[in-house]
Amino acid sequence: MTQxxxxxxxxxxxxxxxxxxxFAARGWFVGVADINEAGMQETLVGIAGEAKWAGRLDVRDRAAWDESLAAFAAAAGGRIDAVVNNAGIGTGGSLAELDPEEIDRCLDINLKGxxxxxxAAYPYLKATAPGSALVNMASAAGIAGSAGMSVYCATKFGVRAVSESLDAEWAPDRITVASVCPAFIDTPLLNGTGNRKSNEQIRDRVKAAGLEISPVSHVAEAVWEAVHGTKLDYFVGPTSRRMxxxxxxMPGKVRKQLRNSLRPLGQ
Structure with a gap:
């Protein structure tokens, strides 16, 4: 049986x-890409066996995408069955106070990437369809726009729109397309401040608001379900599902709550 x-x-x-x-524990050949080379090696250490690959990739570089996918396909026996667009950064704060560089970086990584x-993945996924999948990492911030998160929400709304469009566009090719929408997940993203002018960690704001922080394993399971399932959106965590x-x-009620909120909500 082909791996x-x-x-x-x-x-x-x-x-x-x-x-x-x-995915590695369940028998898949796994490739990880990142600009954090040390982090990728730590990821590979946690994967037994030889069915693994790592390569540096800046998702803002279109040519680099072709190079990385070609290298991974060669290592994986000439095929790619699933691609997960997971790379992303958080950006928060009043739009009026954000530096243009911060806006561009978030848009470039989270949406353009x-x-x-x-x-870049399309020809590989078409070749392995049916059964191939593109999974895009969205967020609860892609469900409702929150104060102080205009740029981040724009990217995550966009990710969901891309997923919905490609679900229709690639249907004749029988490629599965889905988005995963986590709320607050225990990842390094929560340790950031959202923007350069804030010293308060996102994690502290989430806890102060009384919101849950879900284990990262819950998102990994949702990615597994998205690769194997038929739904378009997979909501992870109570906050995401409630939203x-x-x-x-109740769109009117949601709008009222968001307009009265002084603290942003998101992944």
């Missing part, structure tokens, strides 16, 4: 690492 393979960006830590190790990844339900059935 299936999966290529995961942002594989040097957090969701990418947990997903890589889960997903588009580049999908475009999706409320936004669909």
């Amino acid at each position: 299936r393979s999966i290529f995961i960006t942002g594989g040097g830590s957090g969701i990418g690492r947990a997903s890589a190790q889960l 997903v588009l580049y990844g999908a475009q 999706a339900f409320a936004k669909r059935w």
